Amino acid sequence: MAGSGSAFEEAPPETAAPEAPEASQGLAAAAEGDAEEIAGRRFEEPPELPRRPLRRALLLAAPFAGLTGLLAVWEVYVEVRDLRPLTLPQPSQVLRHVAENPGFYAQNGWVTVQEAFLGFVLAFVAAVVVATVMAHSELFERASTPVIVLMQSTPVAVLVPIFLLWFGFSPWPKILTAMLFAWVPFVANALIGLRSVDVDTHELLRSVNAGRWEIYWRLRIPHSLPYLFAAGRICVGLALVGAVVGEFFNSRDGLGNAARVAQSRLLVEQLWGSVFVLAFIGVAFVLLLMAVEKRVLRWHASQAGGHRGIQA
Amino acid sequence: MSGRGPAVGANVPDDGLTTRHSGQPFGVGASAAVGADVSADVSDDGLTDAAAVSFENVSKWFRSKARLTHALSQVSFSVEPEEFVSLIGPSGCGKSTMLRLAGGLLEADRGRVAVHSRPPDEARRQKRYGFVPQHPALLPWRTVRDNVSLLCEVNRRSSVAGMAEHDKLAMLDAIGLTPFLDALPQELSGGLQQRASIARAFALGAPLLLMDEPFSALDEITRADMRYLLLDLWRRNAKTVLFVTHSIPEAVALSDRVVVLSGRPGRVTTVVEVALSRPRHAGVEDSDEFHRILAEVRDALRHGWSH
Numbered sequence A: 001m002a003g004s005g006s007a008f009e010e011a012p013p014e015t016a017a018p019e020a021p022e023a024s025q026g027l028a029a030a031a032e033g034d035a036e037e038i039a040g041r042r043f044e045e046p047p048e049l050p051r052r053p054l055r056r057a058l059l060l061a062a063p064f065a066g067l068t069g070l071l072a073v074w075e076v077y078v079e080v081r082d083l084r085p086l087t088l089p090q091p092s093q094v095l096r097h098v099a100e101n102p103g104f105y106a107q108n109g110w111v112t113v114q115e116a117f118l119g120f121v122l123a124f125v126a127a128v129v130v131a132t133v134m135a136h137s138e139l140f141e142r143a144s145t146p147v148i149v150l151m152q153s154t155p156v157a158v159l160v161p162i163f164l165l166w167f168g169f170s171p172w173p174k175i176l177t178a179m180l181f182a183w184v185p186f187v188a189n190a191l192i193g194l195r196s197v198d199v200d201t202h203e204l205l206r207s208v209n210a211g212r213w214e215i216y217w218r219l220r221i222p223h224s225l226p227y228l229f230a231a232g233r234i235c236v237g238l239a240l241v242g243a244v245v246g247e248f249f250n251s252r253d254g255l256g257n258a259a260r261v262a263q264s265r266l267l268v269e270q271l272w273g274s275v276f277v278l279a280f281i282g283v284a285f286v287l288l289l290m291a292v293e294k295r296v297l298r299w300h301a302s303q304a305g306g307h308r309g310i311q312a
Numbered sequence B: 001m002s003g004r005g006p007a008v009g010a011n012v013p014d015d016g017l018t019t020r021h022s023g024q025p026f027g028v029g030a031s032a033a034v035g036a037d038v039s040a041d042v043s044d045d046g047l048t049d050a051a052a053v054s055f056e057n058v059s060k061w062f063r064s065k066a067r068l069t070h071a072l073s074q075v076s077f078s079v080e081p082e083e084f085v086s087l088i089g090p091s092g093c094g095k096s097t098m099l100r101l102a103g104g105l106l107e108a109d110r111g112r113v114a115v116h117s118r119p120p121d122e123a124r125r126q127k128r129y130g131f132v133p134q135h136p137a138l139l140p141w142r143t144v145r146d147n148v149s150l151l152c153e154v155n156r157r158s159s160v161a162g163m164a165e166h167d168k169l170a171m172l173d174a175i176g177l178t179p180f181l182d183a184l185p186q187e188l189s190g191g192l193q194q195r196a197s198i199a200r201a202f203a204l205g206a207p208l209l210l211m212d213e214p215f216s217a218l219d220e221i222t223r224a225d226m227r228y229l230l231l232d233l234w235r236r237n238a239k240t241v242l243f244v245t246h247s248i249p250e251a252v253a254l255s256d257r258v259v260v261l262s263g264r265p266g267r268v269t270t271v272v273e274v275a276l277s278r279p280r281h282a283g284v285e286d287s288d289e290f291h292r293i294l295a296e297v298r299d300a301l302r303h304g305w306s307h
């Protein structure tokens, strides 16, 4: 295909002269419609966007206010009912305990974060690999669906003792538990995502004989991202639960272990402190994920943006 | 079928043909030359061997669990190299199906479809046609610029290089997309999205264009403008175009021939010659000849409806 579409802007020499004025007029009107029209008219300032600083500030403050409100009600409730700390300590008491032992919580928190994170990543990778094969092979899909349903409906926690038998006092039982907790939502969503390809775009790529892998990378993977992010948000929590459950069974460190030890020795503040720190870690991860999602899925309808964004 | 000979390479008004062939070394040079050589040499069945696209007694059914749809029945016609042919017919008569057959995206159940005497699937593998689907089908995460180059990026093994960057920018400018190159499709109006879809097909630099109602989302005025923009691009780039439309004025204004189809199952009722001189401008739509042909196509459509 040498010189395909060459000399685009050169009109044929014979005809160019007589028709030039007419042609260029018609072309300009047709071609530059949206852009040039504006230049012809008087330049019009866009209206000032309503600033409403109070509303902005309120929107920013609302999540913190909600959280503070919850803790305040809790605090007052315990005070008024005069509950024993063993039944329910005041949040101020718990927070003080956390603040007084930052090293303890940081160290155990770090252990749990590592286990949960590794479990999360492994679940993600395994799910995408399996869903990819499932999306490309009906045979494999039919064969693997019952296995996945089985894993979905088995209480994964009972497998932890088995993992302990296999791996002993290593981080692996906990990582595996975290992975198993997280992976079912990942597979299910990845499969829906990889399948939810737009037929028109698919046909377009077929019109240039795009290969399977090209369709996979250029079409299927981007289409599955919104589903994977949605699953990711759920799975952050699940992976943390998995890691903590693993630590309950057998561990020398981690927040799950801290909570278990605290429970057996009636260290109420440490028990609740572990809960608080775990909740904080979960929220931090979800926020991080949402920030990434906002960047990656700039194009997707779930991100309010563009002129069709749905405003609350 | 058509009482009129479908091979019209020779019937295209002289100035039209010569202006397009002369002095322009296009990527389709080889096929264009072949077309010019043999367009006079019409074989017995009325089809030239060098036809860019040819349908011979093509029938197509769609089978699903619920029903069997007879989409096309014994369709025959051909498109000569660098010819502009429109398909017009009632909704659901199989126009999109015909484009898909021509592009090797579907297989005919009976009859033969060929692109330059070869199976259409070969043209598809070699990226020898640009497809403009009925919906713009832009990838929402790619900017307009990246969407336009999508077809060039995939399947690089085929030898098609795509339009040269410089020509591509000129084409984008002519089509009015330059201010929107970095926008995402969702930021564009429906009409601009269709322009991007057309630009994407042109950017491939292939000698054949299969266009499925590319102007359907445009208002009447823009639509009329787009016709002459498309003709201009077509003239400068030497393409064969198979164009599906619902609009009679559009078909007449654009085409060398209009293939009129009956309601489902689609069959060719008539092939109407459009002997308007080229290059055409908006003024052509005020001419008597234009209106005469318009009426002819309309009557053929009405006639086909009752079949």
Ligand SMILES: Nc1ncnc2c1ncn2[C@@H]1O[C@H](COP(=O)(O)OP(=O)(O)OP(=O)(O)O)[C@@H](O)[C@H]1O
Residues within 6 Å of the ligand: B062, B063, B064, B069, B071, B090, B091, B092, B093, B094, B095, B096, B097, B098, B134, B264
């Ligand atoms: N993949 C398919 N499976 C089943 N039936 C189909 C399929 N594609 C098309 N059809 C049927 O074949 C017939 C022709 O469809 P086609 O899309 O080619 O019509 P069309 O002329 O392009 O219509 P329109 O003008 O509305 O776009 C229709 O009745 C349609 O329902």
Ligand SMILES: [Mg+2]
Residues within 6 Å of the ligand: B095, B096, B097, B134, B212
């Ligand atoms: Mg159609």
